[in-house]
Amino acid sequence: MNHAVRTALLVVTVIVVQVAVFPQLRIAGVVPDLGLVLAAAIAFSDGPESAAVAGFAAGLGFDLFLETPVGLNALSYALTGYAIGVLQTSLLRAPRWIAPVLGLAAGLLGGAIFVGSSALAGVEEVVTDDAPRIVAIAALYDAALAVVMFPFVRRALRGRPEHAGVWHLR
Amino acid sequence: MAMYRRGNRRRRYVLLLLVLTAITLITLDRRSDDDGPLGVVGRVAHRIVSPVGSGVDWVADPVGDWFSGVFDGGSLKDENEELRGRVDELERQLDQVDSALEENRQFKDLLALPITDDLDRVYARVIAGAPGNFEQTLTLNKGSADGIVVDMPVIAARGLVGRIIEVWENGSKVLLLTDRRSGVGVRLVPSRVTGVALGRAGSDTLALQIGDIDIDIAQGDQAETSGLEGSTYPPNLPVGEVGAVAREPGGTGQRVRVVPFVRFADVEHVMVLKWAPGSGPVVTTTTTAPPTTTSTTVPNGEVSE
Numbered sequence: 366m367n368h369a370v371r372t373a374l375l376v377v378t379v380i381v382v383q384v385a386v387f388p389q390l391r392i393a394g395v396v397p398d399l400g401l402v403l404a405a406a407i408a409f410s411d412g413p414e415s416a417a418v419a420g421f422a423a424g425l426g427f428d429l430f431l432e433t434p435v436g437l438n439a440l441s442y443a444l445t446g447y448a449i450g451v452l453q454t455s456l457l458r459a460p461r462w463i464a465p466v467l468g469l470a471a472g473l474l475g476g477a478i479f480v481g482s483s484a485l486a487g488v489e490e491v492v493t494d495d496a497p498r499i500v501a502i503a504a505l506y507d508a509a510l511a512v513v514m515f516p517f518v519r520r521a522l523r524g525r526p527e528h529a530g531v532w533h534l535r
Numbered sequence: 536m537a538m539y540r541r542g543n544r545r546r547r548y549v550l551l552l553l554v555l556t557a558i559t560l561i562t563l564d565r566r567s568d569d570d571g572p573l574g575v576v577g578r579v580a581h582r583i584v585s586p587v588g589s590g591v592d593w594v595a596d597p598v599g600d601w602f603s604g605v606f607d608g609g610s611l612k613d614e615n616e617e618l619r620g621r622v623d624e625l626e627r628q629l630d631q632v633d634s635a636l637e638e639n640r641q642f643k644d645l646l647a648l649p650i651t652d653d654l655d656r657v658y659a660r661v662i663a664g665a666p667g668n669f670e671q672t673l674t675l676n677k678g679s680a681d682g683i684v685v686d687m688p689v690i691a692a693r694g695l696v697g698r699i700i701e702v703w704e705n706g707s708k709v710l711l712l713t714d715r716r717s718g719v720g721v722r723l724v725p726s727r728v729t730g731v732a733l734g735r736a737g738s739d740t741l742a743l744q745i746g747d748i749d750i751d752i753a754q755g756d757q758a759e760t761s762g763l764e765g766s767t768y769p770p771n772l773p774v775g776e777v778g779a780v781a782r783e784p785g786g787t788g789q790r791v792r793v794v795p796f797v798r799f800a801d802v803e804h805v806m807v808l809k810w811a812p813g814s815g816p817v818v819t820t821t822t823t824a825p826p827t828t829t830s831t832t833v834p835n836g837e838v839s840e
Contacts, residue, residue: 388664394800395668414546421553425560429580432670432700432716435573436560443553447546483669486561490715491669495737499668 371521372407372419379403380426395499397506398475400427400438404446405471405511406518409459413450420446433488441478445471468511472504581674581703654769655809657681661802662706671714671734673697675805678706686767688808694773694796695719695760696805707807711799712774713739720761721774721793726750729761732774732793740778743791750789752780758793767812 383399390396404420424442428435449471456463480500483491564573659677677683679702689696689709697717701708710717717734721743728750732741745752756777762770778794 384666385663388666391664396666414549417546417550417553421557424557426580427666428560429573429577431667432672432710433667434561434564435577436557436564439560440554440557443550443557447550482561486565490736493715493736496669498737503668 368522372411372415373422375403375407375518375521376400376419376423376426379423383427384430392506393502395502395506397503397510398438398442398472399507399510399514400424400442401445401471401475402468402507402511402514403518404442404475405449405467406464406515407522408446408450409453409463409467409515410519410522411450412454413447416446416450417443420444433483433491434486437479437482437486437488440482441475444478445475448474464511464515465508468514469504469508471511472507473500476500476503577701579703581701581706581708655682657683657807657809659683659707659805659807661805664800669736671711671717671799672700673709673711673799673802673805675707675709675807676705677807678702678704680704681807682809683707683807684811686812688768688772688810689805690772690808691797691802691805693798694775695768696797696799696802698767699807709805712741712795712797713799719768719774720763720766721758722761722770723752723777723791724757724759726752726756728752729763730791732758739794741775741793741795743793744783745789745791746787748782748786748789752777752789752791754779765812769808769810 379399383396387396387399400420400423403423404416407419408416420442421439424438424440425435427442428438431438449467452467452470476496477500480491480496560573567573657677659675659681661673662676663674665672673696675683675689683699683702685699685702687699689698695712697709697711697714699707700710712719712732712734714734715736718731719741720729721732722729728745728747730743730745732743735742743758754777758774758776760766760768760770760772760774762768773796775793775795777791779792781790782788783790
């Protein structure tokens, strides 16, 4: 199957799972940002450009189900995917623990961008005293999910050596 | 080297394009209402994913309960003891309720207030909680096909849940009382003082400001919807009880925290009241003989198709 089609299927699956499954699996009242983990995993697999595009698509799809303005998650997922992609190009090898660490980093960075851009856009319901707690718990949840998501995405997107990320160098 | 630079430049252009697109979408969405193109796309997306959510709810409910049990286990014992105490108290109160109900009914007849018994209602099941972390919403399995429209109040067995903010054919979204965008006109009993209880981000309680410092408000006072003219909610729906009262700095008023009666995380079934804000009960008639039509009548005599 075409690489782009596989990526698109991953994005759609992640949106459906995020919207339909994870609201029932909250930890301390918080859901993870599956789209951020996907963007980070694609960054690791395919590099920053693919991660930014896939992150944008996943975030935009998720935005359609939220009350916050459409585009906020798209922006934070795209920027996070790109940043993780740039970071992975500087890595020479990928130790086992890199997936949860990058999942955590993606959660924290994506959450911070989301809250920051919400503040700029005047979305008051996001910019609250509780936001740091929510972002931190979501990031830990993302880190745990990254352990499963990274190998899954690597397997699903196998076979694209020309823009390969560090996973393919192992 | 030149190819590497070209690749880098291309990446940056792609990122810049995505960022600009996102900013444009945010701006468009902030400036448009729910009937705009982005709102329509959102409703279509809800319609597609709702059946998945319904199925997943059935499968994931036990898993979700397990998660809640693991992470809230410490508080369950205390909560159990507290609930036993409340059951005893409620049983005592039950004996006094019958006479109060009769008295209440007579007062309502006298004042000709629209009460819940007069309202058509739609029973619905909660199929999902809020998909994100920064909103307090529930998704229901009933929508416009059952006559639900935006702003209709939603109640559960113990009291008010919130109001409908988004509707599609077979589903709808409820904004909970605790969401920061929510405000409900309430009357405290027994003091009869009224005010607007506002949702507070990151909190399970509502904030109520009372300007008069001389009014006696105590912990445990009941809050019910005030139903003042033009209100979003009908009168006398139970909302919650006063959890804390404090004087404003400078003695300018009282700051009241209202704890909702409904535990929103546990709500499974709700009733949507066919009530139009500012107009009162909505009477819906549906004929099944072809052509199928639905007409909606509000008390002032206007009929909309």
